Amino acid sequence: MKVAGRIRSSLLLLGLMPFLLGVERPPGLGDVRDVRTWSYEGYTRVVLELSHEVDLSKAKLVRLAANRHAGRPERLYLDVPGVWVGRRYEDGVEVGDGLLAGVRVGQNTLRNSRLVIDLERYDHHRLFTLPSPARIVVDVYGDPVEAAPDSSGRLPASLRRVRTVVVDPGHGGRDPGATGLYGLREKDVNLSIAKGLAKRLEERGFRVVLTRDDDRTLDLEERTAIAESSGGDVFISIHANASSRAKTRGIEIYTLDENHERHSLDVASRENGVPASKLDPLQRALARLRVDEVGSHSTKLAGLVHEQVIASAKKRDRSLPDLGVKKGPFYVLFMSSMSSVLVETGFLTNKKDAKLLKSVKFQRELAESIAAGVADYRRQMEQGLLSSAEPSARGADRAAARIGSRAP
Numbered sequence: 001m002k003v004a005g006r007i008r009s010s011l012l013l014l015g016l017m018p019f020l021l022g023v024e025r026p027p028g029l030g031d032v033r034d035v036r037t038w039s040y041e042g043y044t045r046v047v048l049e050l051s052h053e054v055d056l057s058k059a060k061l062v063r064l065a066a067n068r069h070a071g072r073p074e075r076l077y078l079d080v081p082g083v084w085v086g087r088r089y090e091d092g093v094e095v096g097d098g099l100l101a102g103v104r105v106g107q108n109t110l111r112n113s114r115l116v117i118d119l120e121r122y123d124h125h126r127l128f129t130l131p132s133p134a135r136i137v138v139d140v141y142g143d144p145v146e147a148a149p150d151s152s153g154r155l156p157a158s159l160r161r162v163r164t165v166v167v168d169p170g171h172g173g174r175d176p177g178a179t180g181l182y183g184l185r186e187k188d189v190n191l192s193i194a195k196g197l198a199k200r201l202e203e204r205g206f207r208v209v210l211t212r213d214d215d216r217t218l219d220l221e222e223r224t225a226i227a228e229s230s231g232g233d234v235f236i237s238i239h240a241n242a243s244s245r246a247k248t249r250g251i252e253i254y255t256l257d258e259n260h261e262r263h264s265l266d267v268a269s270r271e272n273g274v275p276a277s278k279l280d281p282l283q284r285a286l287a288r289l290r291v292d293e294v295g296s297h298s299t300k301l302a303g304l305v306h307e308q309v310i311a312s313a314k315k316r317d318r319s320l321p322d323l324g325v326k327k328g329p330f331y332v333l334f335m336s337s338m339s340s341v342l343v344e345t346g347f348l349t350n351k352k353d354a355k356l357l358k359s360v361k362f363q364r365e366l367a368e369s370i371a372a373g374v375a376d377y378r379r380q381m382e383q384g385l386l387s388s389a390e391p392s393a394r395g396a397d398r399a400a401a402r403i404g405s406r407a408p
């Protein structure tokens, strides 16, 4: 599996506070381990990997206007407390992707490092942290996408045909996910269902990208990078549930939202590999993020997949509870460019569910019904495209005609 996103790693310049150069490093500070950038079509991701988690609850990403006299471009900066970067990153990372000119990290005070992002274009950003390894992530977005292809030929979600589906088997490698009855490990169940799903989708004419197709460890940053760089239109993350109550069973489907009920937060916490108390920064980032069209498309996708999956599962076991479509703060769904859902296929800790999930037949039926839901979504989106191609919607008309002309 190739990661197509352009990545630039390691680093950086200093020059922020030259007088610190001769200063000894104070004790008790964390280190900057790496600086990476990923260029996507609508945004650029900057990742600062640290040796320790830092508390950014009081930190602010500040935007500074260009200073033409000093020859400085418009830029964003963030002071990172308790981190020593010293002179290690003297050259900075050049990006030059039309959004970012480059990224620098320097020692701002004895106990603060400063991340500086030099901008070429800017509309908005989001800032969040990821655990193990500790990372600060800044996504910088350019101007809002207009209803026309951008330079890479990509249209906004509402005007794109649904062609590419990214299938994400949750966990893997060192991370087994939930463990359940009969020695079941979530990572294996997920992979098996996901491979079946990939096959069913390909039979229906979709292009499919698997985030992993074997038992490997895949970090959330890598997982979303694979998805975002694949040009996917739909993202389906496959998981299996666990509960301390042996009786709890059923299927539930999630979309991303900062709002949640108590149970959703428990599930999100487990799937994110983060204690529920640490989901706050992600929820805050989500709250700041604009609610864009992708959110409503994800809800539509979740509804259609849910309908198919429940209808199919009820045929096998009429008593199987339908836990519905829910919302929660899932890192893996934290993407802006495609409709994304997470399917919790059942509880490995429940006898009946575990027996079902162990059976190849039920796994196949699940794969088939999820694929049917995605196909329903494609159909609805295409009908939407046709109906928006009326003379009153000229922009949409032109754009739809353009996609039409690219169809095989």
Ligand SMILES: [Zn+2]
Binding pocket: 170, 171, 177, 178, 186, 238, 239, 240, 270, 271
């Ligand atoms: Zn999981």
